[in-house]
Amino acid sequence: MSKILEEYFRPGTEEHALLEQVDLARLPRHVAVIMDGNGRWAKSRGLSRVEGHAAGSESVHETVEAAARLGIEVLTLFAFSRENWKRPRQEVGRLWQLLKEFLKKEDKLLVENDLRLRIIGRRDGLPARVLRELERVETLTKNNRRMTVVVALNYGGRTELVDAARRILEDKRIRPRDLDEDVFARYLDTAGLPDPDLLIRTSGELRISNFLLWQVAYTEIWVTQVLWPDFRRRHLLQAVVEYQRRDRRFGDVKSRERGTA
Ligand code: FPP
Numbered sequence: 019m020s021k022i023l024e025e026y027f028r029p030g031t032e033e034h035a036l037l038e039q040v041d042l043a044r045l046p047r048h049v050a051v052i053m054d055g056n057g058r059w060a061k062s063r064g065l066s067r068v069e070g071h072a073a074g075s076e077s078v079h080e081t082v083e084a085a086a087r088l089g090i091e092v093l094t095l096f097a098f099s100r101e102n103w104k105r106p107r108q109e110v111g112r113l114w115q116l117l118k119e120f121l122k123k124e125d126k127l128l129v130e131n132d133l134r135l136r137i138i139g140r141r142d143g144l145p146a147r148v149l150r151e152l153e154r155v156e157t158l159t160k161n162n163r164r165m166t167v168v169v170a171l172n173y174g175g176r177t178e179l180v181d182a183a184r185r186i187l188e189d190k191r192i193r194p195r196d197l198d199e200d201v202f203a204r205y206l207d208t209a210g211l212p213d214p215d216l217l218i219r220t221s222g223e224l225r226i227s228n229f230l231l232w233q234v235a236y237t238e239i240w241v242t243q244v245l246w247p248d249f250r251r252r253h254l255l256q257a258v259v260e261y262q263r264r265d266r267r268f269g270d271v272k273s274r275e276r277g278t279a
Contacts, residue, residue: 046215055221055245073247138207139173175231
C-alpha cells in the first residue's frame with residue numbers, strides 16, 4: 019500500500035481495515051453520487067435546511083479528496099437538479115452561495131492536486147455570477163489529469179437526452195443511418211467520460227431521480243442509510259468494497275457458466 023494512502027486512511031481505524039479489502043487494480047473508474055439527506059440531517063438536529071447543505075459541503079470536500087487519493091478517474095456529484103428550483107428561494111440562494119464559496123476556497127486545491135472541474139446540466143439557467151465562477155475554474159483546471167470532478171447543476175437526465183437529440187438534429191453532418199449508441203453519447207453533456215461503474219445514493223432512497231439516465235444503464239447501485247452530511251471516506255470505501263464483490267455481467271452470463279447452457 020502506498021505511503022500516501024497509509025497517511026490518509028490511518029492504520030488501526032475502520033477505514034484502514036476497509037482499504038485493505040479494496041483491490042486497487044480493480045477500482046471503479048467513475049463513481050457518481052446522489053448526495054441526499056441534508057434536510058433530514060439538519061431537522062434531526064433542530065437546524066435549518068441551509069445548515070444541512072453547509073454541512074454537506076464538508077462531505078463534498080472529503081469525498082473529492084478520498085476519491086482522488088484512491089485513484090478514481092471520475093467523480094460525479096449531483097448538486098442541483100432542475101426540480102430543485104421548486105424549493106424556497108432562500109434555500110436555493112444559499113445553495114448557489116455555498117457553491118461559489120466552495121469554488122473560491124477549493125480552486126487552489128483542485129489545481130495543486132491536478133483535479134479537473136467539469137460541469138454538466140443546463141448552463142443557461144444558472145445565475146450569471148455562479149456561471150462565471152464555474153467557467154473560470156473549468157478553464158483553470160482543463161488540463162488536469164489525475165481526476166475529473168463532474169458537478170451536475172441545473173441537471174435533469176431527460177433534459178440532457180432531449181438536448182442531445184436536438185443537437186443531433188441540428189448537426190447536418192449526421193445522417194440517420196449513422197446514428198448509433200456511440201455517436202449519440204457524443205452529444206450528451208458527459209461526452210468523452212466513461213459511464214459510471216458505481217452510483218452511490220445516501221439517505222436510503224431507492225430512486226434514480228432523473229440522474230444520468232442514459233449513463234447508468236449498467237451501473238452498480240449502492241444505497242446507504244447515511245445522510246449526506248455524515249458521509250465520510252469510510253463510506254466511500256464501503257461502497258467500493260461492496261462494488262468489487264458484485265458480479266458485473268452487462269447482460270452476459272457469468273464467465274464460469276459459459277458453455278454450460
Ligand atoms: C439533497 O438533500 C442535497 C441537495 C439538493 C444539495 C447538495 C448540495 C450540497 C452538498 C452543497 C454543496 C455542493 C457543492 C458541490 C459544493 P435534501 O435537501 O434533498 O435533503 P432531504 O431529502 O433530507 O430534504
